[in-house]
Amino acid sequence: MIHKKLFYVIILLLIGSQVYTQKQKFSYLDVFKLEYVSDPQIAPNSSRIIYRRMGFDIMKDKADGNLWIINSDGSGHQKLSSREGSEHSPRWSPSGDRIAFISTTSEGSEIYMYWLDSGKLAKISQLPFSPSSLTWSPKGDQLAFSMNVEKDPPVIAKIPKKPEGAKWAEKPRITDRLYHEADGRGYIKPGFNHIFVIPSHGGAVRQITSDDYHHRGKLSWSADGVKIFFSGNRTKNWEYDFRNSEIYEVEVATGGIKALTERKGPDNNPIVSPNGRYIAYLGYEDKVQTYQVRKLQIMNNDGTNSRVLSATLDRSINSMIWDEKNTGLYISYDDKGNTKVGYISLDGEISKLADNLGGTSIGRPYAGGSFSVSKNGAIAYTHSRPDYPAELAVMNAKSKRTTRITSLNKALFDYRALGSVEEVWYNSSVDERELQGWVVYPPHFDKNKKYPFLIENHGGPVLNYGDRFSAEMQLYAAAGYIVFYPNARGSTSYGEEFGNLLYNNYPGDDYSDVMDGVDYCIKKGIAHEDQLYVTGGSAGGIMTAWIIGKNNRFKAAVVAKPVMNWISKTLVADNYFGYANSRYPGQPWENFEGYWKFSPLSLVGNIETPTMVMVGMEDLRTPPSEAKQLYHALKLRKIETVLVEIPGAGHGIANKPSNLITKIANTLAWFEKYRQETENE
16 A cells, blocks of 8 residues: 555656646747847858857847857857947958957947957947948958948028027928838938948048949959959939849949949849959849849859859849859759758759758748858858757768757757647649648647637748748747748749749739638648638738638738738838839829729728738838728728737837737737637637
8 A cells, every 4th residue: 555655646746747847838028038140151261150149138129149159060159259239240351360340339330350369359440330241352451341421412492590599390301312211221311332441450441432323232352352343223324223233343443433234134242253253143134023033143254254054943042152163152042931052063053052041030930041151161051940040050061961050049948849830732723833831830739629720921922931930930829829821922932933923913813822721721620710810911911901801711810011002002112113013014103903903902891800900100111001091991891900000110010029029919919809709609
């Protein structure tokens, strides 16, 4: 009898221990604990890697990062310097003895230099504005960068001088530019981006480009250090020919500029080969359509003999880096919701080297991330899976074996149960083409239990979701929802034809693609007709509004930062000039019926679904007036609705961690209201 009692005591203790040690679900405040790797830069000799370590400040409510350095085998992991403050854009000197980077100071962003042998650190610039595109010269004696140079605004009227001490209204903001504001940035002060050089040991800064044109993007020095290659549009009609750009060279000594390309379309990101003979760049011949694949091209350093290298790859090239032998380039590209690192030879042969590049888009599972390559071919890159954001991985040059060398979130995820992510494929009812999506299951998922089913539509629409970490998807799953996120037609990573299916058909057959995914999940027993919920932001908000205008299958919906009326949106948004002829033929006043046909507001009379409408109050991409059109229409029709306006937030509502939490918490609260009503029926 004693032994039997002891046995039961032991069993109870074991059960209690298991309950006590069971992992908790991912929660709102866990968002502030997340960290991730950004912009890894491997040393020329591949011995060490410097990267930007990103995290979230719970007191300042923002993401920020500083620089850390680590040996390529994962040892010696430490902060680069003892200074505090935001640091970014680290770049190794050609010899690997120094690291240049950009950091904030009390007076603005400046260029810093770090010496590896001594550990000394120095600020080497005193700039009026923030620098970008920091690039070493081949000899390591100079740094090139771009920076804005302000211009005076147009003056229309002379105002009398106010009396001393008088408190008059602020001066009007006057602009005569086509592009004068940007979401997340607000009003853009007049000025132009120019290229500058500075000695790498510090000294006088010299502007080498001139005239009222923008000189932006990646900079690349000629092998002899005499020229710098860049992209821009220096034509008379540059402001209205906004999709076009060319590759230019500028003489460092004289400032003389010459165009090396001349076709219609974007040509950018020039990179000179190590031997100086070739220039690789990205672009395409503009056919003016919804989506066009960005191709890798190569030309001689004088602009002659231009040819496409990536013609056989029906995917956009994101970035590229020359190999040291001048025989090809390392590239990254998205394929079926996953970002790859590959290699392309000068004869166009392509081989895949690594999967799962990404993990720097923390909120939702968008593409992102970056990589760098050493002289011997070792690759450092941001590596992500659905259960962790970007960590640092290294691919060995000889064995091609990849090793993950950081675990920034181990202290958190060792004690959290995340929702598992499953890839699904199904067929379109429109044309039988294959479609891809992902299902996120709640932690501790029980297949015998019935769960509510939530569709999360991605933005863009010319973007892609994938098998990457997503704080938002995990929070939905932790609340007990099965989450489905599809890549409907128009999504990238499936080729140009697939991405361009939305031209003059948006929203259109992509609606059927989403609903076909829902029906597929119902047939699989994953979803249930009486427990369907739907949400999405931006293009996902458009899709959500379109869905509830087309059917009444959903218990509740949350429409975030939508376009409801293409006519009003097109002429009000910050990028108002970029929609005509790429989404729909003509301008709104030339194609009124066409623009209205695809406006979700045209279906608002059909909506019966209880709908929350959400928008950032500073949104310049899908302005609050769009969200209010939906909210006001539903109120007038006495449909259950509520408007959530987020102060200070632009189009990227979740850019601040607290706003990410606010977005998810309000969405779930709305769904829970109708979920409980269903359960009480």
